[in-house]
Amino acid sequence: MLGQIIQYFQNNSGQYWQYVGQHITLTVVTLAISMVIALPLGYIGSRIKVVANFCVAFAQVLRIIPSLALLFLLIPFIGTGIVPALIALVVLALPPLLINTILGFNEVSPLYKEVGTALGMSQRQLCRQIEIPLALPYILNGIKLAIVEIIASATLATYIGAGGLGTLIFTGLGLFDMSYVVIGAVSVAILSFLAMTSFDYLIRKVQKYDKANYSI
Structure with missing residues (x-):
C-alpha cells in the first residue's frame, strides 16, 4: 500500500492539493458564516435569558441531526454543490459556537464590570x-470545536458534489483501493490536528494575557 500511496503523490500531486484547497476553502467559508451568526446571537443570549434558553435548545436539536442525513434532506430543495454543503456544515458548526459564546460572557465576573463602571467606562x-x-x-474553544467538526464533516460533502478530501475517500471505497482512503482520511486527520493544536496554543496565550492584565 505504501508504494501505491507514493505513486499517487508522484502522479497526482496537483490533484491532491486541489482537494486540500477545496477542503480548506469550504471549512473557512463555513466557519466565517457560522461566526457571523453565532457570536452576536451568543452575546445577546448572555444578556437575555429567553434568548439563551432558545439558543441552548436550538443547539441541542442541531446536535442530534446526522450530517449525512441533513445533506440528503437539502438536495430536493437546493440541489447539489457548494450551497447545500455550506448550509449543512453551518448547521453543524453553530452549536459549539453558540454554547461557548454564551458561557464565555456569562463567566465574566460582575466585579470587573463594576470596577470598569467606577472608572467611567x-x-x-x-x-x-x-x-x-x-x-x-x-x-x-467554541471555534476550535466547530472547526474540527467542519473539517471532519466536510468529507461527506463529496456526496453532493462539493469536492474536498472526501473525494479521495469515496473514490477509494468505490474502487476498493484502500490507498485512496488512507490518503484522504490521514489528510483530514492532519488538518483537524493542526487546527486543534493551533487553537489550543492560542487559547493558552489568551488565558495567560488575561491573568496578567485582569487580576484583581
Missing part, C-alpha cells in the same frame, strides 16, 4: 475592553 468600552477579552478563551 461606557457600556461599549466595558464590552470591548473587559467582557470580550475575558470571554475570548471560551469563544476560541
Whole structure:
C-alpha cells in the first residue's frame, strides 16, 4: 500500500492539493458564516435569558441531526454543490459556537464590570475592553470545536458534489483501493490536528494575557 500511496503523490500531486484547497476553502467559508451568526446571537443570549434558553435548545436539536442525513434532506430543495454543503456544515458548526459564546460572557465576573463602571467606562468600552477579552478563551474553544467538526464533516460533502478530501475517500471505497482512503482520511486527520493544536496554543496565550492584565 505504501508504494501505491507514493505513486499517487508522484502522479497526482496537483490533484491532491486541489482537494486540500477545496477542503480548506469550504471549512473557512463555513466557519466565517457560522461566526457571523453565532457570536452576536451568543452575546445577546448572555444578556437575555429567553434568548439563551432558545439558543441552548436550538443547539441541542442541531446536535442530534446526522450530517449525512441533513445533506440528503437539502438536495430536493437546493440541489447539489457548494450551497447545500455550506448550509449543512453551518448547521453543524453553530452549536459549539453558540454554547461557548454564551458561557464565555456569562463567566465574566460582575466585579470587573463594576470596577470598569467606577472608572467611567461606557457600556461599549466595558464590552470591548473587559467582557470580550475575558470571554475570548471560551469563544476560541467554541471555534476550535466547530472547526474540527467542519473539517471532519466536510468529507461527506463529496456526496453532493462539493469536492474536498472526501473525494479521495469515496473514490477509494468505490474502487476498493484502500490507498485512496488512507490518503484522504490521514489528510483530514492532519488538518483537524493542526487546527486543534493551533487553537489550543492560542487559547493558552489568551488565558495567560488575561491573568496578567485582569487580576484583581
